[in-house]
Amino acid sequence: MPMPWSLAKMRCGGLLLALIAVPLMAKDIPMATPILIAHRGASGERPEHTLASYQLAIDQGADFIEPDLVLTKDGILVARHENEISETTDVSVRAEFAARKTTKAIDGEAKSGWFTEDFTLAELKTLRAKERLPQLRPANMAYDGQFDVPTFDEILELIKVNEAKIKRRIGVYPETKHPTYFTQIGLPHEGVLLASLTRFGYGKRDDLVFIQSFEVGNLKALHGKTKLRLIQLIDAEGGPADAPTVRYADIITLEGLKAVAKYADGIGPNKALVIPRDANGALGTPTMLVRNAHAAGLAVHPWTFRRENYFLPTGQKAGADPTTPGNLAAEIGAFVVAGVDGLFSDNSAEARAALTPAGAF
Numbered sequence: 001m002p003m004p005w006s007l008a009k010m011r012c013g014g015l016l017l018a019l020i021a022v023p024l025m026a027k028d029i030p031m032a033t034p035i036l037i038a039h040r041g042a043s044g045e046r047p048e049h050t051l052a053s054y055q056l057a058i059d060q061g062a063d064f065i066e067p068d069l070v071l072t073k074d075g076i077l078v079a080r081h082e083n084e085i086s087e088t089t090d091v092s093v094r095a096e097f098a099a100r101k102t103t104k105a106i107d108g109e110a111k112s113g114w115f116t117e118d119f120t121l122a123e124l125k126t127l128r129a130k131e132r133l134p135q136l137r138p139a140n141m142a143y144d145g146q147f148d149v150p151t152f153d154e155i156l157e158l159i160k161v162n163e164a165k166i167k168r169r170i171g172v173y174p175e176t177k178h179p180t181y182f183t184q185i186g187l188p189h190e191g192v193l194l195a196s197l198t199r200f201g202y203g204k205r206d207d208l209v210f211i212q213s214f215e216v217g218n219l220k221a222l223h224g225k226t227k228l229r230l231i232q233l234i235d236a237e238g239g240p241a242d243a244p245t246v247r248y249a250d251i252i253t254l255e256g257l258k259a260v261a262k263y264a265d266g267i268g269p270n271k272a273l274v275i276p277r278d279a280n281g282a283l284g285t286p287t288m289l290v291r292n293a294h295a296a297g298l299a300v301h302p303w304t305f306r307r308e309n310y311f312l313p314t315g316q317k318a319g320a321d322p323t324t325p326g327n328l329a330a331e332i333g334a335f336v337v338a339g340v341d342g343l344f345s346d347n348s349a350e351a352r353a354a355l356t357p358a359g360a361f
Contacts, residue, residue: 171208266299
């Protein structure tokens with residue numbers, strides 16, 4: 001049964017903003033309007049995982065901002081897509097750190113480059129962020145070198161400042177990246193993550209927080225330590241790095257989803273698991289995943305919705321140039337009809353417009 005929800009309205013800057021209440025419990029789903037999760041901030045318009053990217057996403061109406069969290073040598077949570085940072089910072093051209101280039105086994109895969117766990121926070125703060133997808137998002141390169149690597153505490157402070165300024169609740173949706181790997185090197189996520197959230201007043205079931213992970217053990221450990229809501233991420237292939245005998249294909253069965261519901265409140269599936277694409281790249285028929293997840297009491301937040309033709313289904317593309325924005329709203333609309341409870345997007349403005357009920361603003 002849908003959870004009751006309310007639509008509060010306020011005046012801000014001459015605009016009528018719609019504030020859609022987020023459910024107190026993720027298992028009280030489906031929501032009337034899916035939540036918008038700003039994937040790495042407004043990463044379609046600013047270098048990802050920067051305070052500028054998160055700020056723009058808030059300005060564009062995102063319900064939640066999403067930082068991927070890794071740790072520094074001195075145990076501080078920072079926001080990077082991966083602990084290997086050559087794609088997202090200028091570390092590769094910094095002579096003072098040249099000797100730190102190395103190769104490591106991360107979740108069983110060899111990775112070469114520079115890693116956050118080999119830098120103190122003070123050292124990381126000397127680096128500058130850059131666009132991770134310059135060929136697809138050349139306009140974002142204009143911001144290269146302008147922003148540093150933010151800590152999780154700085155992100156939470158940004159949220160609090162904005163909430164006070166615009167009188168709107170803003171959620172945070174952190175992902176623990178490679179938690180088993182970090183635990184093995186003596187830098188576990190759980191304690192510092194929960195400590196930061198507690199410091200900023202988060203800890204209750206109805207707080208606007210979802211903690212997500214592709215791994216299972218990390219979520220089960222958090223389940224015993226916090227009332228905050230947890231999300232099991234699910235990719236289209238492979239399985240959790242900490243559970244080599246488990247495949248994501250097993251998790252998305254009805255029985256697998258019932259097992260997830262014992263320690264988590266929702267799933268974050270690759271969107272192809274909700275609506276696959278056919279041989280021509282067009283959207284196909286929705287699977288049973290949303291229905292089965294709801295039957296198990298789980299919310300469904302698929303990822304990732306992006307406006308560039310390169311990422312869009314056939315039928316929503318606008319020409320042949322992979323960098324040109326296509327019809328993201330149409331793709332999002334298909335997933336709303338399929339019953340999702342939220343979604344991750346790099347493009348908060350377009351996604352907000354696609355998700356906003358007619359007449360709400």
